[in-house]
Amino acid sequence: MTDASTITMDIGEDYPELRDAVRKLCEGFPGEYWRDLDAKREYPQDFVNAMTESGFLAALIPEQYGGAGLPLRAAGVILESIHENGCNAGACHAQMYTMGTVLRHGSDAQKEKYLPDIATGKLRLQAFGVSEPTTGTDTTQLKTRAVPDGNGYLVNGQKIWTSRALQSDLMLLLARTTPADQVEKKTHGISVFLVDLRDAVGNGLEIRPIDTMVNHSTNELFFDNLHIPADSLIGEEGKGFRYILDGMNAERTLVASEGLGDAKYFIRRAVDYANERVVFGAPIGKNQGIQFPIAKAHSETEAADLMIRKAAALFDAGLPCGPEANMAKLMAADAGWNAAEACFQTFGGFAFAREYDIERKWREVRLLKTAPISPNLILAYIAQHVLGLPRSY
Ligand SMILES: Cc1cc2nc3c(=O)[nH]c(=O)nc-3n(C[C@H](O)[C@H](O)[C@H](O)COP(=O)(O)OP(=O)(O)OC[C@H]3O[C@@H](n4cnc5c(N)ncnc54)[C@H](O)[C@@H]3O)c2cc1C
Numbered sequence: 001m002t003d004a005s006t007i008t009m010d011i012g013e014d015y016p017e018l019r020d021a022v023r024k025l026c027e028g029f030p031g032e033y034w035r036d037l038d039a040k041r042e043y044p045q046d047f048v049n050a051m052t053e054s055g056f057l058a059a060l061i062p063e064q065y066g067g068a069g070l071p072l073r074a075a076g077v078i079l080e081s082i083h084e085n086g087c088n089a090g091a092c093h094a095q096m097y098t099m100g101t102v103l104r105h106g107s108d109a110q111k112e113k114y115l116p117d118i119a120t121g122k123l124r125l126q127a128f129g130v131s132e133p134t135t136g137t138d139t140t141q142l143k144t145r146a147v148p149d150g151n152g153y154l155v156n157g158q159k160i161w162t163s164r165a166l167q168s169d170l171m172l173l174l175a176r177t178t179p180a181d182q183v184e185k186k187t188h189g190i191s192v193f194l195v196d197l198r199d200a201v202g203n204g205l206e207i208r209p210i211d212t213m214v215n216h217s218t219n220e221l222f223f224d225n226l227h228i229p230a231d232s233l234i235g236e237e238g239k240g241f242r243y244i245l246d247g248m249n250a251e252r253t254l255v256a257s258e259g260l261g262d263a264k265y266f267i268r269r270a271v272d273y274a275n276e277r278v279v280f281g282a283p284i285g286k287n288q289g290i291q292f293p294i295a296k297a298h299s300e301t302e303a304a305d306l307m308i309r310k311a312a313a314l315f316d317a318g319l320p321c322g323p324e325a326n327m328a329k330l331m332a333a334d335a336g337w338n339a340a341e342a343c344f345q346t347f348g349g350f351a352f353a354r355e356y357d358i359e360r361k362w363r364e365v366r367l368l369k370t371a372p373i374s375p376n377l378i379l380a381y382i383a384q385h386v387l388g389l390p391r392s393y
Contacts, residue, residue, distance in 0.1 A: 002317050002318065002319065003319070004314060004319055007313050007314060007317050007319070008313075009309045009310060009312075009313040010309070011306070011309065014073065014077065015073075015074055015077040018074060018077050018078060018081070019077060019081045021054070022056065022077075022078055022081035022082055022085065023081060023085050025050055025051070025054055025056075026081070026082060026085035026086065026087045027085075028050065029044070029046070029047050029050070029087050030086070031086060031355075031357040033046075033047070034086070034087065034088065034357070034360065035354060035355070035357065035360060037215055038214075038215045038360050039354075041211075041215050042215070043091060043164075043166075043167050043217050044088070044091045045167075047087065047091065047092075048091050048092045048167075049121070051082075051089075051092055052092075052120075052121035053121065055067075055068055056078050057092055057095050057096065057121070058118070058119040058120075059074055059075045059078055059096065060072065060075050060096050060097075060099065060100065060103075060250075061099060061103070061115055061118065061119045062103070062115075065111060065112075065115035065116050065119055066115070066116040066119035066120060067115070067119045071312070071316040072250055072253060072254070072312045072315045072316050073309070073312035073313065073316055075096050075254060075257075076253055076254055076256075076257035076308060076312055077257070079093060079096075079254055079255075079257040079258045079261065080257040080258065080260050080261040080264075081261060082258070082261060083257075083258045083259075083260075083261025083262045083264075083265060084260075084261035084262075084264040084265050084268075085261075085265070086265055086357065086361070088364055089258055090163075090214075090216055090258075090364070090367070091126075091164065091167075091216075091217065092126060092164075093254060093255070093258065094125075094126050094127070094128050094163070094164065095118065095124065095125055095126050096250075096254055097247055097250050097251040097254055098125055098126075098127075098128045098172045098247070099115070099118055099125055100246075100247045100250055101172055101192060101234060101243055101244065101246070101247050102114060102115065102125075102172075102194060102234060103115065104243070104246060104247070105192070105234050105235035105243045105246075106194070106234050106235070109231070110194065110231070110234065114170070114194070118170075123169045123170060124167065124168045124169045124170070125168065125169070125170040125171075125172070125194075126163075126164035126167060126168035127162055127163065127164050127165040127168040127170070127171035127172070127197065128162070128163075128171070128172050129144075129159040129162045129165075129171055129172065129173040129174060129195075129221060130142075130159075130174045130244065131159060131160050131161045131162070132144060132157070132158060132159055132160060133158060133160045133220075137373075137374065137377055138393075139174070139190075139241070139244075140180070140186040140187055140190065140241065141180070141186075142157075142174060142175070142176060142190065143157050143158070143176070144156070144157025144158065144159060144173075144174075144175040144176065144223060145157055145175060145176050145177075145179075146173075146175040146176070146177050146191060146193060146228070147177070148177075149227060151229065151230055152227055152228050152229040152230045152232070153175075153177070153193070153227070153228050153230070153232070153233075154225055154226070154227055155173070155175060155193075155195075155204070155205075155223045155225075155226040155227075155228060156223050156224060156225060156226075157175065157223050158220065158221065158222055158223065159173075159220070159221040159223075160210075160220050160221075161210070161218050161219075161371070162207075162218065162219050162220070162221045163216055163217055163218040163219070164217050164218075165197060165207050165219045165221060166207055166209065166217065166219065167217060168197055169196065169197060169198055170194055170195065170196060170197060171194075171195045171197050172192060172193070172194060172195075172234075173192070173193045173194075173195045174190060174191075174192055174240055174241075174244060175190070175191060175193065175240075176189055176190050176191075177189055177190070177191040177237050177238055177240075178238055183238075187241040187242065188238055188239075188241070189238050190238065190240045190241040191233060191234075191237050191238060191239070191240040192233075192234040192235065192240035192243050192244065193228060193232040193233055193234065194232050194234055195226075195228055195232055196228075196232075200226055200228070203226065203227070204223060204224050204225050204226030204227060205221060205222070205223055205224075205226050206221070206222040206224070207219050207220075207221055208220045208221075208222070213363050213366075214363050214364050214366075214367055216367070248325070249311070249315055249321050249322055249325035250315060250325075251372060252311070252325040252326055252328065252329040252372075252373070253308060253311045253312050253315060253321075253325045253328055253329070255329060255332075255368060255372060256304065256307075256308050256311070256325075256328040256329045256331070256332035256333070257308055257332070258332075258336075258368065259304070259329075259332030259333045259335060259336035259365065259368045260301065260304055260305055260308055260332045260335065260336070262336040262339070262340070262361065262364070262365045262368075263297065263300070263301040263304070263332070263335040263336045263338075263339040263340075264301060264339075265339075265361065266297070266336070266339035266340050266342065266343035266358075266361065266365075267294060267297055267298050267301060267339050267342075267343070269343050269347075269358065270294045270297075270339070270342055270343035270346040270347075271285070271294060273343075273346055273347055274290050274291070274294065274346050277348075284346070285346075290345075290346055293338075293341070293342035293345065293346075294339075294342045294343075294346065296338070296342070297335065297338045297339035297341075297342045298339075300331065300334060300335040300338055300339075301335045301339060303331060303335070304328065304331035304332040304334075304335040307324060307327050307328040307331050307332075308328040308332060310324050310328070311324035311325040311327075311328045322381070322385065323381075323382060323385065323386045326373075326378045326381050326382060327378075327382065329368075329373065329378060330375055330378045330379070330382075332368070333368040333369045333375070334369070334375075336365040336368055337365055337366060337368070337369055339365075340358075340361065340362045340365045340366075341362075343358055343362075344358055344359070344362050380392050380393060
């Protein structure tokens with residue numbers, strides 16, 4: 001049997017063809033493209049179409065359903081490369097990991113029905129409805145209810161921050177099917193549904209966009225007696241919380257890869273500018289006050305890269321990787337943010353000018369320190385599950 005001591009991992013430029021192909025695709029979507037959409041708060045449809053047509057978004061879908069059947073590490077390289085090349089995968093990355101819940105826990109009929117169309121892009125599974133306004137990170141306390149009703153379920157409640165719901169055909173929804181006071185453990189009685197948004201909107205579901213500091217197409221969702229068919233249920237009723245947890249290590253590792261790509265982007269931009277910009281008769285990069293924050297960010301970036309590779313190597317070997325996936329996310333979000341800060345400072349006043357793209361990327365990378373999980377909750381997990389300290393929440 002495989003154990004962690006036998007796992008090896010690549011520490012060089014792995015998947016060079018993928019990196020190259022993504023870089024070429026990204027060349028078609030330069031800073032002006034993202035800047036313009038950011039100003040108009042519009043969804044990067046052309047970029048998402050290009051990503052879909054090139055097959056990148058189907059990287060993790062098995063070949064039997066029309067995907068590329070690549071390992072998690074390859075998907076991470078795709079996302080890292082998108083961000084390293086100045087683009088943003090936030091508009092479409094969810095497809096990579098939400099699909100995993102259908103793949104692991106869906107019935108054969110559900111997989112046959114949805115995965116091939118998701119692989120070609122005919123169906124978009126970009127929305128993931130977990131967060132709620134009154135429960136915050138304490139997911140087991142979610143209030144949205146799905147109550148058996150004839151040949152299906154009746155959904156009532158509210159979600160918040162459901163990104164891409166307006167650009168998605170399908171949404172993975174977490175809702176309580178058994179009231180919290182009737183279950184043995186608070187994680188029980190929560191179920192996962194694959195909701196067809198095309199049928200739902202206007203028939204018990206209302207979607208309201210939220211104005212945010214980043215162009216992230218995120219929304220509030222209001223469910224008022226939305227009827228969904230019985231075959232929307234994924235896996236067994238009441239086991240949804242565990243299904244979602246099963247997908248979290250993949251999600252954390254993939255999102256960490258985006259932070260890594262952002263960190264590399266900022267470091268490259270900072271180094272180029274520090275070498276070019278001459279003040280007091282010398283390039284500003286000659287000053288240690290400019291060099292050190294960039295060098296420190298680079299060191300943090302390299303460390304995050306190693307942790308991401310370790311998490312992915314364990315995941316791809318089918319081994320537990322909760323600590324590594326969480327640490328990778330923590331380290332990469334910090335590396336991305338610290339690189340952004342170093343770059344912002346290096347650019348002086350020009351960092352504020354939109355045409356340089358630094359302020360936009362700086363706003364964008366900040367999100368990784370909040371979503372999909374905040375540093376505090378990761379640290380609480382490490383303290384409890386890795387170090388054996390008492391549970392703090
Ligand atoms: C742009 C954007 C897009 C998003 N997209 C999605 C999406 O598609 N789907 C979805 O379901 N969600 C989405 N989210 C939600 C995101 O995952 C949550 O915002 C995040 O998990 C934090 O939850 P919260 O905002 O409710 O914060 P809260 O849970 O209210 O926490 C607030 C603060 O308190 C801290 N805190 C809470 N409890 C503890 C504790 N026990 N110990 C120490 N500190 C604690 C947190 O770390 C945080 O800093 C998105 C959020 C944003 C901003």
